[in-house]
Amino acid sequence: MNLIILDNWSDLQALRPAWLRLLAGSPGDSLFATPEWIESWVGTLGKQELIRFVAAFEDGDLAGLMPLGIARGNWRELGGRRLEFISGRRADYHDAIVSREREKEIIPRLMEEALRLLGPIGFMVLHHLPEDSANLPIFREMVAGRGFKYNEVVSTAPYLLLDRSLPNFKSIWHKSHRDDLRRQRNHLEKMGALSLHICHDPQQVLERLPGFFETHRRLWLVRGKRSRVGNDPHTQAFLRRLVTTLGCTEPQKRVHFSTLNLDDGPISYHFGFVYRDRFLYYVPTHRIELEKYSPGKVHLHYLIEHGLAHESWQVFDFMMGAESYKYQWTRTERKIYDLVVSKRSLLGAVRRWWLTSGKDRARDFLDKMPRFRLPRFLGERR
Numbered sequence: 001m002n003l004i005i006l007d008n009w010s011d012l013q014a015l016r017p018a019w020l021r022l023l024a025g026s027p028g029d030s031l032f033a034t035p036e037w038i039e040s041w042v043g044t045l046g047k048q049e050l051i052r053f054v055a056a057f058e059d060g061d062l063a064g065l066m067p068l069g070i071a072r073g074n075w076r077e078l079g080g081r082r083l084e085f086i087s088g089r090r091a092d093y094h095d096a097i098v099s100r101e102r103e104k105e106i107i108p109r110l111m112e113e114a115l116r117l118l119g120p121i122g123f124m125v126l127h128h129l130p131e132d133s134a135n136l137p138i139f140r141e142m143v144a145g146r147g148f149k150y151n152e153v154v155s156t157a158p159y160l161l162l163d164r165s166l167p168n169f170k171s172i173w174h175k176s177h178r179d180d181l182r183r184q185r186n187h188l189e190k191m192g193a194l195s196l197h198i199c200h201d202p203q204q205v206l207e208r209l210p211g212f213f214e215t216h217r218r219l220w221l222v223r224g225k226r227s228r229v230g231n232d233p234h235t236q237a238f239l240r241r242l243v244t245t246l247g248c249t250e251p252q253k254r255v256h257f258s259t260l261n262l263d264d265g266p267i268s269y270h271f272g273f274v275y276r277d278r279f280l281y282y283v284p285t286h287r288i289e290l291e292k293y294s295p296g297k298v299h300l301h302y303l304i305e306h307g308l309a310h311e312s313w314q315v316f317d318f319m320m321g322a323e324s325y326k327y328q329w330t331r332t333e334r335k336i337y338d339l340v341v342s343k344r345s346l347l348g349a350v351r352r353w354w355l356t357s358g359k360d361r362a363r364d365f366l367d368k369m370p371r372f373r374l375p376r377f378l379g380e381r382r
Helices: 009-014 016-024 035-043 103-121 136-145 166-170 175-191 202-222 233-246 288-293 295-310 324-328 346-368
Strands: 002-006 050-058 061-072 081-085 123-130 149-161 194-199 255-262 265-275 278-286 315-317 332-342
Touching (some): 002 103, 009 016, 009 035, 009 050, 016 035, 050 103, 081 103, 123 346, 136 332, 175 288, 194 202, 202 288, 233 255, 255 278, 255 295, 288 295
Parallel strands (some): 081 123
């Protein structure tokens, strides 16, 4: 087995067919590991990131791929360079890409090379590894066995298994939730014709994105927060790029952009994805003026009904984050792990503590102080 560090996009482009074949047979298969997602990232938000993909070849064929990059941490992360999965926190799931049943053979080789890269940098964050990843215990063992220290952060990702029998499916929802959905839909339907519109034309999506960005900006502004989607031109460029690279028409049809319309005007938007048999609920927003009628909740209900009636989705994935509204729809979740790795040093220990628990503790402490404005460097919860 031969290991190579790939550090420019043209070399990775040449590997695209082999990359896609390997991904299709890998337990780490996800939208966020596709060439299209990473190409969009590299061309917009990841311009300052140094690509460091660890590739394993066996008899000339690609046998494993660990998509890493070297990024510079911001003030919220105490600065410094770090090795991480490419696209970092912006992707909800990460993993190494290897053939099924060969993790124990190939992952140690990939990880050994990653730890060699880590040596001069001294700090690594393996973001968003699912609990069912066969690679997670291997990562833990190898990091600890090579003289590094690591802390873990545990998050959750709720998901809904789409039972094709709608009456049985709805029975998992609490009666108060079902009643509220019915009541809010009735309120909105009295105001006009309510309909779900799914955009299948990339140009149509691009034309509607300015309205989506502005609606997101205003919603978060009223809530006293700054919207990254609504204010950051780099994030907006990334989402536009995804529309063209991932596509929203057959046969790819990976970007799923929809609006809930009242008469002819959108009152709620959702920018999400479809990958394999999963629907990925990514960025929703709605008009703040109609918030008391829960247009976002009604929109979500329409999407679930559409998936049951017209699509082959098996999973409605609410993605990372334990927001309470998600648990109105489902009782199932999976744990997601971050491994924060550093050399054995005082600075490494401080950075591990800050990124795993220290930052949240500081935020919670300042939130409880009366009339105290949260310092901007602490940022917001994801």
